Amino acid sequence: MRSDESPAVLLSSVTRNFGPVRAVDRITLTIPRGQTVALLGPNGAGKSTTIGLLLGLLAPDSGRAALFGRDPVQAVRQGLVGAMPQEGGLIGRVTVRELLSFVAGTYPAPLPLDRVLRLAQITQLRDRRVDRLSGGQAQRVRFATAVVGDPDLVVLDEPTAALDVTARREFWDGMRDLAGQGKTILFSTHYLDEADERSDRVIVVGRGRVIADGTSDEIKRVVAxxxxxxxxxxxxxxxxxxxxxxxxxxxxxxxxxxxxxxxxxxxxxxxxxxxxxxxxxxADLEDAFVALTTEDAPIAEETM
Amino acid sequence: MLGYIRFELIRTARDGGYVVFGLIMPVVMYLVFTDLGLAPGDEHDAAIYTMVSMAAYGGLGAAFNNGSGIAEDRAAGWLRRLRLTPLTPAQVIAGKVVTGAVGVVPGIAAVLLTGALVNHVTLTPGRWLAIVVLLWAGTIPFSLLGLGNGYRLTGQSAAMANLMTMLVLSIVGGLWVPVSGFPSWLRALAEWTPSNGYASLSWHVAFGAAPGAREIAMLTVWLVVFGLYAMYGYRRAGRTG
CATH class of the missing domain: 3.30.70 (Alpha-Beta Plaits)
Incomplete structure (x- = not known):
């Protein structure tokens, strides 16, 4: 397969243990370019580990991860990937503008700063110190650092986990513009409604495995x-x-x-x-979803 | 990578700990200690001697502070975040080392300028140049020790360890009070410290002697030891994320 035809994300039978705990258990998935995919699962399902593996932050115990047909670390070096880890990643004593300019400068062809500020709705915050932002503001700045390099693949680990309803809506408003540009977007969430509204495809993960994989309608039919x-x-x-x-x-x-x-x-x-x-x-979506991912749900197999 | 260095220098300049321990304290203490007349020799000799001591003290302050910054970066998830940019780990480490090397300059320069302008220290251009180079390059072992602590320890404890190490090395190494005023047992100990070796190089040069072979050898050994320690810390930090 030529590398320019290879999928944005490829995990083949990837397994990762932490001591006796199998965090990711033979996960296989392919994400073609341009798709917006939600990785849906409760806390502890293995979402963050899966993301760490596909970004090359973690090495798999077995199996293989590839981004755009190459080693994940290499893809990151080439500026093909922008990511927002679940925690951290903001550093003190710089302004929003200084932080974004620095991250932009590490990529070969970044977006103009003004455009990123607008996209993430942080134009008003550009001269504020990064360590003096509210939770919602900080999250939008972290999102901006993930997209400022104009990467082909954007990976967001639980981007709205710590946000209230208003902040969540504001966050997703910025995401909508991005998806319109043909980017491949992978985000994890434990909110079913987010996965439903914001993605083309939902991959449900539980106990380190892919439980269901389909369009949000298909998933809802199973889950909800x-x-x-x-x-x-x-x-x-x-x-x-x-x-x-x-x-x-x-x-x-x-x-x-x-x-x-x-x-x-x-x-x-x-x-x-x-x-x-x-x-x-x-349906009480959350209840149904928890039921699906915590029991050996035979109904899930129908979608596989 | 230049962007990373510029970014880190902005952050260093806004760091209160850096400004206090790497810049203000050495200058203020230089002015105070010269008047106390603890250093040997006449007034001019004392001004030279204390100038070197306090420039070395400022170099230590900035070098250790840079190491504390690493621990802060790790705690904030910043090192992990950098791994998700196109920067390579080697570029990140090199950037941090360069930042540290640049960061020690203002403190050393400020003390030397205070010596020249306020305390009327006069040296030949060759000696000025030599002590600037020695004071600057001699911070490398301390930067490595500070980085080792920064990689090995977490946030607050790294900052505390670096501050304590910096103060102990400064005091025992004779940067505050000359070792000639120490009891003999402490003086024997002092002469084995890297901080004493570091300052001795410049003390000798400032008074027209060549840097001692013993100091050079000792500082080289400390350089290797602290370099190994920094590598150990870095590997350990890599394993734990």
């Missing part, structure tokens, strides 16, 4: 099951065979049907004359 509840009497086993139903849970005289297609489930219940005290509850 709507609960349809009805009052039932007598035989209930047939309910689990209704269209869309993935889980059946009987509590007293109530049947709780977790459905991937609630419309079809309700229609089928109506045709069977079983609509009694019908209740439809939209």
């Amino acid at each position: 099951l709507t609960t349809v509840s009805v009052t039932v009497t007598g035989e209930t086993a047939w309910l689990s065979a209704l269209p869309g139903v993935r889980h059946l849970d009987i509590r007293g005289d109530r049947a709780h049907l977790r459905s991937a297609d609630p419309d079809a489930t309700v229609m089928a219940l109506a045709q069977a004359g079983a609509v009694r005290n019908l209740e439809v509850t939209p």
Whole structure:
């Protein structure tokens, strides 16, 4: 494969242990150029380790990582990569402008500073000292350091983890402009809605493995099951065979049907004359997601 | 890499610890200590002797402060962040070493200028040049010791270790009070310290003698020891991130 056709990110059966803990367990994934990908998983799922491996910060115990068909460290040296680690990376006693100018100067063809300041919405902060910013401001500056070199691949590790709702929205406003420029973007998050709204593709990671990989609609269909509840009497086993139903849970005289297609489930219940005290509850995304990544979820395999 | 050096120099210039220990203290102490008349010889000789002592003290202050900066960088995740820029680790280390080497200049220069302008020290141009070079180059072992501490220890403890080492080496090495005023046992100890060897080179030259072979040999040994220590610290820091 010629290197200019090679994918932006390639991990093949990459494993990494920390002492007795297997943080990343034979992860294989390919990210073509231009895709915006969310790496979704709860804390401790192996997201940061995966990112460390693909950036060349960590060496894999086995398997191989490549960016644009070359060694990750080499790709970073060539200025193809801009990254925002989960923590740290801001240093004291310099202004925002001084910091960004320095980072820009290490890349072969950086973006104009004014444009980066606008992109990250930090134009007003340019002469402020980096060590005197609020959490949200600091995060936007860290984001700016990841993109100022105009890299082809931008990797953001939990970019919004420490931010409140407003700061998160402001952060993503800047990201939208970037995705429009054909960059490959990989970000990790433990917010399902972020993965859903901000990416072309979601890779769900749990306990160091890829659990699911698909478009956000596909992932949502798996992860975000709507609960349809009805009052039932007598035989209930047939309910689990209704269209869309993935889980059946009987509590007293109530049947709780977790459905991937609630419309079809309700229609089928109506045709069977079983609509009694019908209740439809939209998925609690976080709960469903935690369930998916903490149990051996057979439903996940359907998307693999 | 020039960009990195410029960036680090901006940060150094805004560092209070650097300004105090590498610049202000040596100059103020030079002015005070000259008047105390602790140094041997007449007034002019004392002014020369103390000028060299305090320039060396300023060199130590700046060199150790640079090492403390490394620990601060590590704690802030800055070294890790630099690994995600196109800079190579060798460029980062070289940049830090150059920053340290440039950083010791203002303190040394300020003390020497104070000597010439305030205390009316007169030396031949050759001797001025020689002590500038010796005072400057002689900071390298101390920079390495400071970097070793910076790599090996974390934030606050590295800064504290470097400050304590700097003060002990300055005092025991006879930079504050000349070793001629020490009790004999302490004087014997002092003559083995790198700080005493470092200043002795310039003391000799300033008074027209050649740098002693013993001082050169001793400083070379310390250079190797501290260089190994810095490498050990760097490797250890690399393993722990």
